[in-house]
Amino acid sequence: MKLPSCAAALTAAALFAPLIGASGMSAAHAADVRALPSVNMEALIKAAQIDPRRPDTTVTPGAKASVLLVEQALRDRRLLDAKWVDGYFGSTTVTAYAKYQKSLGHTGLNANGLPGKMSLTGLGSGRFKVTNVVEPGTRVSTGGFVINTRTRSMLAEAKRLLRRDLKLDQGSYNPGGDHTSAGTHDGGGVVDISVEGMNSATRTAVVRALRLVGFAAWVRSPRQGNWPWHIHATAISDTSLSSQAQHQIGDYYLGLNGLANRGPDDGPKVTIRTWEEYQRR
Template identity: 50%
Template sequence: MDEPLRTHSRRWLLSRGLAAGAAVTVPVTLGALPASAALATVDMEQVLLACQVDPPKPNSDLTPGAAPHANIVEQALRAEGLLAAAQVDGHYGVATLSAYAAWQRSLGFTGIDANGVPGRTSLTALGSGRFTVTNLVTAGSRTDSYGGMRVNTRTANMLRAADQLVSSSIVLTQGSYTSDNPDSAGTHDGGGVVDIRVINLTTTQRWELVRALRTVGFAAWLRTPSDGFAYHIHANAISDPDMSRTGRDQVNDYYFGRNGLANNAADNTPQQYRVPLTWWERYQRG
């Protein structure tokens, strides 16, 4: 999510002659616009959507609404010499992920902060002189918790909001930023992914909880013994910038009405418990 490296980002700006708090005059460089020209606008929420939905696609189909914003980011990566011209197509696929990760590393980011998914700091830096960023998304603290389980602040806020929509209480059996459970296939390695206890809930309550989680912006499924699991709900906070690659691939599955499992079967959620795809920031705006 980039934010832990604010100090480095300040050094990055200083290395370009920009003092903190000073008026900024952007020099005209490759890919930059004259100061008098209007800058393009990049919606970070839409770029993050493309980051999740596009890479697992078997082709280069565009994601409606997200493609124009992904294209502007790709143009900037091309201007930095990190992306081939043929890949500037509005499809935020694996080539764009790799190019953006290289951009993050050039700013000094490592690990999860160089995963190819734009964070607030790196996207703003890439846009300097090229585009402005709207609808910023941040995961918040990575050491927050919900019911004693580690999650980031964004995920904790989403769980609290979902909890207000149901009569039962949300109890986590697995949090985020953990690789303790090999059955999770790496989905919990990053942020935004949790498992929720449902053993004490009725069938109706389980599905109502799935609907509540989806309402606030989770890709959520009820896992059952027929799936090879004990009963629980698996939920991915859509557009979490810290989410692992396997977690993001499950968001792709959710987007296309699949179950998020290796068999790629159709989502078995009853129609009355489904909601249109959304994410936390959009939900908050109402």
């Protein structure tokens, strides 16, 4: 066999080099990826939290196109009947997405029916690209409690707005740690904040600051349940939320109090934003 000369090899490499990007992806493949439709992960997750709690099948504004792409992919994997491919991320779609997550070998919080970056990217392979990615980050310890880095950043910004510290009474990833929490603290994104030393006006100011940075937050009193005074806060769109916490987020968007009685929201009124939306404001 005749081997090419060194000069010939270098010439061939130079000819093909423009076709290969720094990531190792060919120009043609990169063009194919750019041509794929986009799933806006922020909008998708918002719909997955709100739609199952709606009394009707109203589609979450700005989410329909992304939800349809995900539902079509689930349908083609025989995880969702065609009649549910409607752009509405209701409980049937949540269940189908959880089945898809389990088919990947995920369990627990990683199979909660709420799209995460890894599972969503896999579902979209060759079908759609994922934009506006939301990630909870790694688990960290703060004040003796476990939360994730996204929640930590949100709390830090709320403290900055308030110009005061906030002491946690309970953190996240605490399954069975407090039966009065009804499973909301089983996953990520959920904290209870001490109101020790706070008067009514201060408690309200804290809830307002938490809401501004992307929490669904409420003052909880002993008359509402078997618990002491505290502030309960759930980070909107944290992809590691327990199903109970997901329901709280949906209820918050619908003007409810996040409790089992689904009463009217009793907190300060603010424009509802996720942490990502707050950062872009």
